[in-house]
Amino acid sequence: MAATTRALGIFAALSLASAAAGQSDPLAPGDHALPLPYKRVARSYVLHLPPAARGEAPLPLVIAFHGGGGNAKGFQEYAGLDGVADREGFAVAYPNGTGRLAPRLLTWNAGRCCGYALDNKIDDVGFARRVIASVAERAHIDRTRIYATGHSNGAMMAYRLAAEAATEIAAIAPVAGAMNLRRDFAPSRPVPVLHIHSVDDPRALYAGGDNKSFAGTPIHHEPVISGLQQWEKRNGCNGPGKELERRSAPAANGNGEHSAVHIAAGCPAGSAVELWKLNGAGHGWPGENPGPLPERVMGPHSNVISAAEEVWRFFARFPAKGSAE
Numbered sequence: 001m002a003a004t005t006r007a008l009g010i011f012a013a014l015s016l017a018s019a020a021a022g023q024s025d026p027l028a029p030g031d032h033a034l035p036l037p038y039k040r041v042a043r044s045y046v047l048h049l050p051p052a053a054r055g056e057a058p059l060p061l062v063i064a065f066h067g068g069g070g071n072a073k074g075f076q077e078y079a080g081l082d083g084v085a086d087r088e089g090f091a092v093a094y095p096n097g098t099g100r101l102a103p104r105l106l107t108w109n110a111g112r113c114c115g116y117a118l119d120n121k122i123d124d125v126g127f128a129r130r131v132i133a134s135v136a137e138r139a140h141i142d143r144t145r146i147y148a149t150g151h152s153n154g155a156m157m158a159y160r161l162a163a164e165a166a167t168e169i170a171a172i173a174p175v176a177g178a179m180n181l182r183r184d185f186a187p188s189r190p191v192p193v194l195h196i197h198s199v200d201d202p203r204a205l206y207a208g209g210d211n212k213s214f215a216g217t218p219i220h221h222e223p224v225i226s227g228l229q230q231w232e233k234r235n236g237c238n239g240p241g242k243e244l245e246r247r248s249a250p251a252a253n254g255n256g257e258h259s260a261v262h263i264a265a266g267c268p269a270g271s272a273v274e275l276w277k278l279n280g281a282g283h284g285w286p287g288e289n290p291g292p293l294p295e296r297v298m299g300p301h302s303n304v305i306s307a308a309e310e311v312w313r314f315f316a317r318f319p320a321k322g323s324a325e
Contacts, residue, residue: 027138029053031076036134038127044103045095045131046072048082049139052089060090060145061135062315063128063161065097065154067177068107068114068213072096075151078291080308088312091139095131097153098122110156111181113219124157125164132168144320149173149311151285152204156180159227162191170321173311176283177204179227180220189321190235190271194314196307197224198281202299224275232265232273239266244274249304251280252290258304269325270318276305 032047053059062085066075072094076082081092097106099116107115109122117124128148135141146168148158155177162172163185171192178197179185199206208223245262252258258280265273282299284291287308290301317325 026053026140032138034134034138036127036130038130039123041098041122042102043096043098043127044072045093045134046076047135047138048076048085048092048094050086050089050091053091053139056140057089058140058142058145060147060315061132061141062090062092062312063131063146063148063158064092064094065108065148065150065157066094066106067151068097068153069105070151070154071103071106073103074292075154078289079151079285080287080289080306081149081311084308084312088316090145090312090315091135091141093131093135095128097124108150108153108157110153110160110177111179111183113156113180114153114213125161128157128161129165129168142320145170145318146321147171147173147315147318149175150177151175152177152283155204162193163187166191167321170323171315171318173314175285175307175311176201178206178208178222178224179230180222185230185234187234191231192235192270192272192314192318193228193231194272194274194276194311195224195228196276196278196286196305196310198278198283198299198302200278200280200299201283203283228265228273228275232267235267235271235273237265237267237271237273241265247304249302252301252303253295255300256280258300258302260304270323272314272317272325274314276310278302278304280304 029049097108099106107117109117109124150158155174158172158174159179166187166189173194175196205221248259260278263275281302284298284301287306
């Protein structure tokens with residue numbers, strides 16, 4: 001207990017010092033590992049600032065939640081978001097979840113999933129809001145352009161953040177993880193949603209159902225479509241849906257071809273609900289980097305689309321909370 005208290009004291013001191021420095025001297029472009037204790041737990045995040053941080057214009061911010069069993073640094077390495085951020089001029093914050101073996105095997109309390117964070121009722125919505133405030137203390141951020149994405153359990157966390165902190169979030173783009181809330185779905189405002197998921201995902205089941213986590217514990221997945229339908233209703237979508245685009249590409253492992261179709265619901269301007277529906281792909285984050293886990297665990301990797309590119313392409317259509325496309 002004394003060791004924990006001392007550790008929290010060190011984290012708090014470092015955080016206060018960093019915040020004070022950030023308020024008078026914003027952080028330089030590049031990567032910054034930042035402690036951020038929250039509710040007496042030693043938490044942290046990685047902040048990536050693009051070259052545009054040297055300028056005077058405020059930066060959009062993307063909150064990127066790692067998958068269950070991962071961590072911020074690992075997700076940063078395979079997501080490909082930093083390259084897009086440097087080109088397009090936005091910041092990326094990669095928060096760390098919690099777990100018994102931190103900084104490894106971390107999870108998010110995304111409602112009814114997952115692991116340590118769920119079992120210990122970790123307030124990850126509150127922590128995410130604290131991350132946003134912390135970034136604003138250290139960099140010139142446009143608070144009307146805060147977006148969230150995530151992979152797997154991190155995708156579920158992006159959904160929960162939008163549902164429970166809609167006033168903070170301009171749009172979300174969850175990847176390979178359906179909405180899995182415990183409490184009633186009642187966002188305070190419409191939030192644009194892009195979901196990316198493979199119908200052949202062996203881990204986060206597209207049609208919903210029971211499965212096991214990477215640790216072997218039971219987990220229930222909600223159907224992707226049921227979550228999107230809730231957002232369609234909240235966002236006032238009542239027109240016919242339409243197909244926007246189709247793509248196909250050779251499978252990353254050279255075995256056959258993967259395809260993807262981009263579908264949009266009939267939504268008012270500024271309240272889009274859209275789906276990239278992949279075929280032939282597994283549970284991985286689509287793009288050039290297959291990530292750290294083998295295909296026998298994740299299913300086939302796919303580069304039929306780049307999740308990083310499509311996530312930002314969607315976010316860029318919403319230049320402020322509640323804005324038209």
